[in-house]
Amino acid sequence: PAPRTVLLTGAAGGLGTLMRGLLPAHGYELRLFDAVPVEGEPDAITADLADTGALREAVRGVDAVLHLAGISLESTFEKILRANVEGTYNLYEAARAEGVGRIVYASSNHAVGYTPRPAGGEPLVPVDTPRRPDTFYGLSKCFGEDLAQLYWDKHGIETVSVRIGSCFPEPTTVRMLSLWMSPADGARLFHAALTAQGVGHTVVYGSSANTRLWWDLSSARALGYEPQDDSEPYAAKLIAEQGELRPDEPDHAGLGGHWVSNPPLWPR
Ligand code: NAI
Ligand code: 15L
Numbered sequence: 001p002a003p004r005t006v007l008l009t010g011a012a013g014g015l016g017t018l019m020r021g022l023l024p025a026h027g028y029e030l031r032l033f034d035a036v037p038v039e040g041e042p043d044a045i046t047a048d049l050a051d052t053g054a055l056r057e058a059v060r061g062v063d064a065v066l067h068l069a070g071i072s073l074e075s076t077f078e079k080i081l082r083a084n085v086e087g088t089y090n091l092y093e094a095a096r097a098e099g100v101g102r103i104v105y106a107s108s109n110h111a112v113g114y115t116p117r118p119a120g121g122e123p124l125v126p127v128d129t130p131r132r133p134d135t136f137y138g139l140s141k142c143f144g145e146d147l148a149q150l151y152w153d154k155h156g157i158e159t160v161s162v163r164i165g166s167c168f169p170e171p172t173t174v175r176m177l178s179l180w181m182s183p184a185d186g187a188r189l190f191h192a193a194l195t196a197q198g199v200g201h202t203v204v205y206g207s208s209a210n211t212r213l214w215w216d217l218s219s220a221r222a223l224g225y226e227p228q229d230d231s232e233p234y235a236a237k238l239i240a241e242q243g244e245l246r247p248d249e250p251d252h253a254g255l256g257g258h259w260v261s262n263p264p265l266w267p268r
Contacts (some may be wrong), residue, residue, distance in 0.1 A: 002195045003063030007031045010068030012038045022187035049087030055094040064102035074135040084140035092151050104193040107161040110138030113256020115215045125215040127203045132255035152201040160193035164206040173232045174242050178212040180231035189225045196223035253261045
């Protein structure tokens with residue numbers, strides 16, 4: 001049967017807030033979890049991913065987990081280690097102990113951020129391109145994907161790792177024209193990832209059907225994902241304001257954008 005009760009970690013964050021609004025229409029009952037209180041949701045569980053007891057209780061009885069909690073930008077190695085590496089391990093251990101069979105994991109384009117972006121006419125970047133994290137943050141997403149593979153091979157827990165591009169209400173940069181995942185397409189993709197049969201551990205890119213797409217959505221489409229949106233209507237205005245991406249500019253050369261040379265909060 002299709003999963004119905006889903007634990008949403010990171011429910012207070014930007015993407016968590018968008019998905020709290022959109023996923024119920026796909027038939028889900030959400031249990032909410034975040035280190036900070038979720039506004040207007042008195043039943044949400046307020047706990048850190050370091051709290052293994054709270055995690056065990058949170059996953060008990062759910063059909064699946066949508067794991068969005070974690071540090072979502074570059075930070076110090078120590079903070080990334082605690083929230084994204086140990087935190088994701090704690091979540092998988094709780095799922096194993098409580099018999100939860102499906103996790104959808106929020107990976108990121110920054111797991112492959114140093115991969116050159118394809119110029120016009122070059123093939124789209126495949127999901128099995130060698131990983132080239134652009135930050136400690138991206139490195140933690142590579143860890144999460146490998147952890148997911150291990151828990152499938154060893155414990156039979158299925159995961160779809162979604163290398164999310166940029167999921168915000170609207171694209172705000174020229175780079176985002178290629179990466180953008182509209183919130184409605186995000187909900188469609190997470191729904192497909194929660195319900196598709198026999199996924200084992202599957203890696204997909206998470207974007208809308210953008211005209212300027214850089215990566216291959218075929219593994220996402222194979223789950224049943226049918227994106228409905230395209231960033232192109234935003235292109236003329238953003239390009240007029242910011243100019244086209246230039247291949248000779250290091251911050252424009254890789255999938256990870258400016259994170260490759262000047263990542264936010266880089267501890268120099
Ligand atoms: P966000 O920073 O707005 O939300 C993250 C949430 O996780 C916050 O509410 C925070 O309190 C919670 N959190 C952080 N550390 C925690 C811990 N140790 N224990 C419990 N909760 C903790 O980030 P956003 O944009 O909502 O992203 C959600 C997830 O998706 C993140 O894992 C991020 O890396 C990933 N992602 C998001 C993209 C996007 O376009 N929004 C792109 C690529 C990946
Ligand atoms: C991410 O992984 C971040 O979590 C998100 O805030 C955006 O910065 C996104 O990547 C991006 O590359 O635009």
